[in-house]
Structures are given as C-alpha cells and as structure tokens.
Amino acid sequence: MSATSAVSTPQRGFFGHPRGLSTLFFTELWERFSYYGMKAILAYYLYRTAAEGGLGLDKSFALSLVAIYGASVYMSGVAGGWLADRVLGGQRAVFYGGVLIMFGHIALALPIGVTGVYTGLILIVLGTGLLKPNISTVVGGLYDQQDPRRDSGFTIFYMGINLGGFLAPLVCGFLGETYDWHLGFGAAAVGMALGLVVYRLGRRGLGDSAATPPFPLPAEERGRVLGRVVAVTVGVVGVVAALVVLGVLGAEGVINLISLLSVLLPVGYFAVMIRSPRTTPVERSRVIAYIPLFIAAAMFWLLFEQSATVIAAFADTRVETSFLGLAFPPSFIQSINPVMIIAVAPLFALLWVRLAKRQPSTPRKFGYALLLVGLSFLLLMVASQGEGRVSFLWLVLMYLVMTCGELLLSPVGLSVTTKLAPRAFASQTMGLWFLATAAGSGVGAIVVRFYSDENAVAYFGVLGTVAIVLGVALVASTKAIHRLMRGVD
Known part of the structure; x- marks a missing residue:
C-alpha cells in the first residue's frame, strides 16, 4: 500500500468518502463551470457584429478558432501530466493550473478585443493542461487500489463535471447574451476563483495524495531539463510569433499548424511504442489493435x-x-x-451489469458509438431542410442520440486504454487517449470552415454518413481487432 493512495482511505466525511473528495468535487465543478461557460459564448462573441457587442470576425474563422482551442487544451495535457510527474506533483499542478485559467478568463473579460481573446485562450490552454489531467490523479490517490469506494468516488466526481457543465451555459450564456459578453467571461473567471478558494481551504483533506512527483527529476538534472523545456517552448512560440508579425503566417496558418500537430503527435506516439524494444510482442499486438479504436475515437470527437x-x-x-x-x-x-x-449514465451502468459477460466487446461498442454520433448528424441534416427556424426539440433528440454514443465510447475508452497500454508506456498511453480528442478537434478546425446555413444539409449529411460508414467497418472488423488485443476484452 503506497503512501499516496492510503492516506485518506479511512475517512468518511463526504457521503461516506474521504473528505478530500468534496474539495476536488467542487474544485472541478467550478473549473468546468468556467470552461464550459466561456466556451458556450466564445463563438458568438467572435462572429457577432460590433453592433451586437461582438468582434465581427468571419464566422468560419471564428468556428475554426474555437475548435483549435479545444485541440490545444487536450494536447497541453500531455505536458501538464509530465510536469506533475517529474517536477510539481499533482496537487501543486492543479492549483497553478487554476490560477492560469482564472487569469485567462479575466483577459477575456477585459474589453480589449482580439488581444484579450488570444491572451485569454493561451492562458486557459496552459492552465487546463496543468489542472485537467492531474485532478483525476489526486482523486485516485485518496483511495487504496482495493478500496471498494474507488469507482463510486469517481462517479461522484464525474457528476461534479456535468453539474458544472449544466450550470455554465445558463449563467455565462445569460449574462453574455443578455447584457454584455465580457460579463459572461467575467462570470467564468469568478467561477474559477471560487474553485481555487475551495481548493485552498480544503487542501488539508487531500493529505499526501499526489502531493509530490512520483518520478521526480534528480536535483542535479532538474535545472538543465527545465531550462531546455523552457528554451524550446520559448523558441517555438518566438518563431511562430515572428512569422505572424512578418506576415508569413496568418492566424489561419497558425490554426493549420496546430491542426497538423494534433495529427502528427499521436502518430509519433504510436511509432515510438511499436518500435520500442521495451514493448513485448504481445504488447505490440495490442498497440496495433488500439490504432483503429483511436481513429474511431478521433472521428467521434470530431463530430x-x-x-x-x-x-x-x-x-x-x-x-x-x-x-x-x-x-x-x-x-x-x-x-x-x-x-x-446525468439522466442516461445510470441506465447504461445498469445495462452493463445486467448483460455482464454478454455485453458487446470494446471494438463493437466503439462502432456503435460512431453509428449513433453519425445518426445524430443525420438528424441535424433532416432538421436543416427547408427554410426558417426549427423546434429546439430537434436538438434535444440529437443530443440524446449523441450522448448515448458518448457513453458507449468515453468511459469504455478510458478502461481499454489502461488494458492495452504497454507496461513501459502506461502513463503516456493514457495521454495518447486524450490526444484522440485533440486530433478530432484539430481536424474539426479545418472541417468547420465548410459550414454555412446555406450548405447545412450537405455538411451534416456528409459527416454523418462518414461516421456511420466507419462505424459499420469497425463493427465488421471486431473479430480481427479482438484477436490483436490478445485476451483483452
């Protein structure tokens, strides 16, 4: 039993769980409130006209910018996880990340135009990269590996995420669209500030869960390694900034560059793991089996x-x-x-318990997820036909179908990633799973440029059909993929 996982196991201060879970529950609730609240109004602020209080940017560019922001958030999580593992520890990474996020929302709340947008988004990307992957690690560290409350604790934590995601558009959207966009962004900043207050006040209840780096850099190497990381980061940012200032690379060029990186990064990860001598033949087969699942996940998140x-x-x-x-x-x-x-997840949990060993295999679940997300876009295609506005119940139905797909893929993907990961790349493979969202969002940043009200039927129809075709192909390939998984269900 490790020190980092056993510290709070006897505590029963939050619905029978360690007291630290309440701290992390409300911290994540407010962080997700700030994230989804800002994201709910960002596109509108970017493309609405100056008369409406917006920036009046081209709509296709605005949608592309929001998409690439999402890709950047998930790519930054790889670096954030490394910093926590080698330098900061999970607890400090969460706090520093929250501070950066808060300042990012403050920048968006200031009426300084595009400058505030770019400054705010960069700070939020960096902060979320530190906070998001590490707060889950701190939650896990509250329990011993064999603690029967562990899965229940993560379920409660997940409800905090969705509660924050539910409240955010209602508050930030109302303030932003009814009064002033900057009030909406300001509410997101207040939300993150509340999360930081909760975290600081309750941090003692976290004990030593992820308090120190599990694989710290040796003291004599820390300065040199961090110096190189900072130098490379500053160098890359400097080169990109210089190209933008000189007019060689415009804003769309930067988006294209990040989109390309979101695809190349996971390709590089797969190449390293497959070719590594530390990967056994059985593990290599499992990594190869993971590739079609990764592609399916990227396609799902794209939509x-x-x-x-x-x-x-x-x-x-x-x-x-x-x-x-x-x-x-x-x-x-x-x-x-x-x-x-919140409404459907318990039904899926009950379904898997009832089916037990008769439930579909992982590749088949991923295939069904693609079929459902494709169907959700075909529903939008039908709703787009004709002129004028349609009932919002179309979106309710669309989200019901899409959410069922999410529940078939998202929690299952986390589970299968831990099972298929080579032992030498266990943590990095979990980072690779989040890069599927980055890749989907990165490609999406290019794809969304083709959307307009005039071609909505074709747009939703093509993407929905592609997802369904990939879903059918994945279901048909289930047996072949399952053989490569070498005993993993």
Whole structure:
C-alpha cells in the first residue's frame, strides 16, 4: 500500500468518502463551470457584429478558432501530466493550473478585443493542461487500489463535471447574451476563483495524495531539463510569433499548424511504442489493435466537439430558442448534453451489469458509438431542410442520440486504454487517449470552415454518413481487432 493512495482511505466525511473528495468535487465543478461557460459564448462573441457587442470576425474563422482551442487544451495535457510527474506533483499542478485559467478568463473579460481573446485562450490552454489531467490523479490517490469506494468516488466526481457543465451555459450564456459578453467571461473567471478558494481551504483533506512527483527529476538534472523545456517552448512560440508579425503566417496558418500537430503527435506516439524494444510482442499486438479504436475515437470527437462551434452556430440562426412561450439564449442549448449524461449514465451502468459477460466487446461498442454520433448528424441534416427556424426539440433528440454514443465510447475508452497500454508506456498511453480528442478537434478546425446555413444539409449529411460508414467497418472488423488485443476484452 503506497503512501499516496492510503492516506485518506479511512475517512468518511463526504457521503461516506474521504473528505478530500468534496474539495476536488467542487474544485472541478467550478473549473468546468468556467470552461464550459466561456466556451458556450466564445463563438458568438467572435462572429457577432460590433453592433451586437461582438468582434465581427468571419464566422468560419471564428468556428475554426474555437475548435483549435479545444485541440490545444487536450494536447497541453500531455505536458501538464509530465510536469506533475517529474517536477510539481499533482496537487501543486492543479492549483497553478487554476490560477492560469482564472487569469485567462479575466483577459477575456477585459474589453480589449482580439488581444484579450488570444491572451485569454493561451492562458486557459496552459492552465487546463496543468489542472485537467492531474485532478483525476489526486482523486485516485485518496483511495487504496482495493478500496471498494474507488469507482463510486469517481462517479461522484464525474457528476461534479456535468453539474458544472449544466450550470455554465445558463449563467455565462445569460449574462453574455443578455447584457454584455465580457460579463459572461467575467462570470467564468469568478467561477474559477471560487474553485481555487475551495481548493485552498480544503487542501488539508487531500493529505499526501499526489502531493509530490512520483518520478521526480534528480536535483542535479532538474535545472538543465527545465531550462531546455523552457528554451524550446520559448523558441517555438518566438518563431511562430515572428512569422505572424512578418506576415508569413496568418492566424489561419497558425490554426493549420496546430491542426497538423494534433495529427502528427499521436502518430509519433504510436511509432515510438511499436518500435520500442521495451514493448513485448504481445504488447505490440495490442498497440496495433488500439490504432483503429483511436481513429474511431478521433472521428467521434470530431463530430461531438462541434457542440461549441457548428451546432452552436446552427442553434443561433436556425433553431427556435423558445418553448412553451419562454424565450432563452441560444447558448442554453449547450446545457442539454450534461443533463442527458446525468439522466442516461445510470441506465447504461445498469445495462452493463445486467448483460455482464454478454455485453458487446470494446471494438463493437466503439462502432456503435460512431453509428449513433453519425445518426445524430443525420438528424441535424433532416432538421436543416427547408427554410426558417426549427423546434429546439430537434436538438434535444440529437443530443440524446449523441450522448448515448458518448457513453458507449468515453468511459469504455478510458478502461481499454489502461488494458492495452504497454507496461513501459502506461502513463503516456493514457495521454495518447486524450490526444484522440485533440486530433478530432484539430481536424474539426479545418472541417468547420465548410459550414454555412446555406450548405447545412450537405455538411451534416456528409459527416454523418462518414461516421456511420466507419462505424459499420469497425463493427465488421471486431473479430480481427479482438484477436490483436490478445485476451483483452
């Protein structure tokens, strides 16, 4: 039993769980509130006209910028995990990340135009990279590996994420769209500040869970390694900034560069793991089996992550934002998915328990997830036909179908990643799983440029059909993939 995992196991201060879970629950709730609150109104702020208080940017560029921001967030998690493992420890990484996120939202809340947007997004990307991958590590460290409360604790923690995601568009969206965009961003900053206060006040209850780096750099190497990391980072940022200033690389060029990186990074990870002498033949086969699952996940997230881009734009111009005589801002639409998660997740958990060993294999679940997310886009295709606005119930149905796909892929993907990971690359393979979202969002940053109200039918139809075709192919390949998984279900 390790010191980092046993420290709080006897505590029963939060629904029978360690007291530290309440601290992390509310910290993550407020961090997700800030993240989803800002994301709910970002696209609108970017492309709405100056008369509407927005920046008046080209809509396709605005949607692309929001998508590449999402890709950058997930790529930064790889670096954030490394810093926590080797230098900071999980607890400090969470706090420093929260501080950066708060300042990022403050930059967006200031009426300084595009400068505030770019400054804010960079700070939020860096902060989320530190906080997001490490707060889950701290949660896990509250329990011993054999503690029967462990899965229940993560379930409670996951509910905090969805509660924050539900409240965020309602508060930030209302303030931003009804009064002033900067008030909405300011509310996101206040949310993160509340999360930091909760974290500091309750940090004692975390004990030594992920308090120190599990694989710290030797003291004599720390300065040299960190110096190189900082030098390379500053160098890359400097080169990109110089190219932008000189006019060689425009804003779209930077987006294209990050999109390319979001694809090349996981390709490099796979190449290293497959060719490494530390990967056994059985593990190499499992890594190869993981490749089609990764591609399926990237395709799923490409469509799913358009909630804050294309689907938000569709809700803005093509959806009736009123029901039973009550009007609401388009940003409220983004609260539907968290509600669906909270309502449907227990049903899926019960289904898997009932099916037990008869439940579908992992590749088949991934295939079904693609079929469902493809179907959700085909529903939008049908809703897009004709002129005028359609009932928001179309989006309710779309999100119900999409959320069922999410529950078939997201939690299952986390589980199978830990099973297929080579022992020498266990932590890095978990980082690779999050790069599937980065790759999907990165490619999405290019794809969303093709959306407009005029071609909505073709846009949703093509993407939905591609996802369904890939889903059918994955289901048909289940036996071959399962053989490569070498005994992993």
